[in-house]
Amino acid sequence: MRRRLLVLGAATFLAVGGSVALEMISSSDEVCAAQAKTSFSDDVVPILTGHCYSCHTPGGQGSQKSGLDLSTYDGVMHGTKSGKMVIPGDPDSSNLMWLLEWRGAPETHMPLGKKKLSTCDRDTIRAWIREGALNN
Template sequence: MKRQQLRATAIVLCAAALIGFDGMAPSSQLCAADTQSFAEDILPLLKWRCAGCHQSGGDGYEKSGLDLTTYEGVMKGTKFGPMVIARDPDVSNLMLLLDWRVAPQLRMPHNKKQLSKCDRDAIRAWIKEGAKNN
């Protein structure tokens, strides 16, 4: 219940920021729960924004071998190497791609809007917490 209330509050506050309400705390204080759950926070986000390409039969899966529909797929990484280095989001390839700290042709998601700072911070926090299957 607490997590749902936090999400609802974050949505309202993010909407307020979009319409110009400036009496807000920094977004990093509004977006992330105390701890990130892979099953409740990260996987739904990956399925919503990434799995269209990064699942069996998807273009991203065919090119890289990355399946973002399961914990095992995320942790397996790509045919080129790991995507997540537990406890080290700064060197995790997933964050490099999502933060757009790579060449434009490699940025994720391809030809789409970048994930919000809140979403990227949630993934970053999950990695920092150890990238647990929780």
């Protein structure tokens, strides 16, 4: 009898724990892959290409308006007509993160008029900045 109660208790524990874990996984947007080091060319450029290049390349509407050219590393590091977008080592003070995390007025939410970048994409850019915003 005691053994049966232990088995029943264990099964209940696993069922509840599994349900909670499944809910935690399904309630998050996605699970991000852990990386040892973030690469500008391998990790950041594909995000910029997919979400930012249509406006922030030479001749693009965003580039003309703000001066921000995201098509090259030098363009990213140069910033806008108003100043730097990336402060190496300090993602919280970097204007790029401020815009991507939608911390300002709706007209400053990037990418403009589109959905917010995924948490994983924002975390990748944040990690790259935290690691020194290297041209790697």
